[in-house]
Amino acid sequence: MNEPKVSVGIMFEPQIDFVLQGNYLCNGMTLSGIQTAGYSDGKIVWNGSSYDELLFEPTECSSDSFELQDVTIGINFHWERKENQRFRGALKLIVENEKLSAINLLSVEDYLISVISSEMSATASVELLKAHAVISRSWLLAQIQKNNEIADTKSEYIAFSQTEDECIKWYDREDHVNFNVCADDHCQRYQGITRASTPNVEMAVRNTAGEVLMSGTRICDARFSKCCGGAVEEFQYCWEDVKHPYLVKLRDDKTGAVLPDLTKEVEAEKWIRTSPDAYCNTTDKRILSQVLNNYDQETTNFYRWKVSYTQNELSELIKKRSGVDYGEIVDLLPIERGTSGRLVKMKIVGTKRTLTIGKELEIRRTLSASHLYSSAFVVERENIINQIPRRFNLIGAGWGHGVGLCQIGAAVMGEQGFLYDQILLHYYVGASINKLY
Template structure:
């Protein structure tokens, strides 16, 4: 197998997109003049230079060196640090119409894509072993998603991402809105910011030395997931996404020596775990290590292993109504009904004066209880300041971890690398029952 080309959705659901081309790009075989351009919608099609099209592809003469620019790319979509940047990308540029909107797609070689992902997901100055581990899991995850898409297409089956009843909404977020490209460029998939994030010789060396390497389990490429901070314990895949167990994505403490892990699906154990700060690789405030792992906007979040957020009754009831589209009235209680193996809540009952509803899974809970995304769904709730009707006026959420907690814990892996573990040992820790193979030369 040779290195594949992949398609990455960069700017999605737009009315107009501004871009720039250097020398070396062609449209329909004709050389394009270097300069600034724009495309926009017109009667459900793409308007460019007075011509109407269903699709446009600006082909790079040298896909490993030619780089186009896109204006006002949104990064951190719906997160607290969401912002716009002008970005540049290696490879070809494709514009498509999708669901009545205009989208920009980057066609790029997989290893060029990975060079950017490693520099976008973390600092390009991270330790070599951490970067190698991340290169392997990012490559594995992407190829696993492509294989999954092909399997679904061949089977002719749809992909269900929610179950709803009059009293319960269970929803997860994984492959929606990605029918016309392989992955998107934001945290929904993997952060990919082209050559905008400065790469280093170390990153390029890491890509060369792990070229084509993937994680394999039982003959299939592993759906290798990762998050910022597991909070001390890794979560299982099926508690976050579709109900399918993966032996390499199971509950495991983020340490190699220590006390046996309590059963965090039990409420009493989960509460004790979250309210304390047990030792783990990711339990660190080492600024030097965090600076290696976290980009500038990620460091705007200072507390991640354990965190606290306080809402007034008015703030919480308004937030839940706006985020869920359901008017619960005043919020009486937030009651965990089911927790995963890392203490993350996967079913939460919201009890209000007007409505009672259960929601899940973890990302649906995080989205409902925050203007962007709550750091994680591993939290306990304290209430105070009850009014004359016994309704709390203050809610305090105390939580653990940052992200879904499945697979590799980026901060934990960074500490492992600092302690001298090599990338194979890091991957064995976070993905048991997997092996590293070379998928292509």
């Protein structure tokens, strides 16, 4: 197998301003410098002419780059902001949803060097970087394989179910039909060569070139999140109802202690309200800085956390985020939890409407102006007047969906001397590491 190529959706705007730094070929012309493309009547308008798509290819792949202006990063998260970003490889512009999409085409290994530098600090331990290179490569190739299978069988991928009393959605990457992956947290953070790489990152990628996690004959869908909160979640509680044998219930420590049955409410509440030992239960700023970029470090409490809302704040927030007017919020009731204690289904009881929602990301999106840290939380109701609480406290655990590798836990394991294969096989139970190319 030869090294594959990957297409990455970077930005989606009515107008895209970019700078070609080096010589690029497009429609038989050699170009460089400042460029502007805009959307009009279903076409790309560039240099006074209209096009269905445009491809700018570098003449010197190792040195040429292009810069996109005002790329939005952290979309819908609390750190959302715009920045200019530089990329190697080719730039493709297409029309999509009455906007222009800027797509970067490059080799998988070059993509991974950027992803590792974007997902975490390039100063992380070599073993952590190597582990992350393998999971990022595995996840990417598994998604491409999965999407190809959906396209080949012409099957419809359904990511929601809805009845009068229940609305269940999950968010995966199958809504990307014109490129393989996006550049934001929805897929994997990819910020080109904007984030400075280091020799360690490049060495970690090159030394594991072509290596992927396998389960039988299939590449593992190697999910990862920031902090599992001490308990790793199973795939089917966050996405479609498929149970992967390598993404299983797991206590994130080395003691061998049995994880309580956190699908039971009494055990989940006990777990969330305490702070059990775990690899990711750390406040060591030196270790955290290996995983968390500057804007991630704006989040300080994530192993255990608390968010409070007044009745007015919560009812207005839920109405704005969901588009449903529940009236005043009477209660937030746990209906189903996963094996990490994360809520899979939650019932919102209001004076005007009652509805059960899920899965975990839909719950997090509904209860925060950006994204709640995780759906592993219990609810405290305070100052109840005429059965209506005037304040809600959410007491929670972890940061992210908690499936697969826990980045902070893996960073601690790397510091404790675990090798990258040991880290990987701790989180992906029963998997193997194979070299594809």
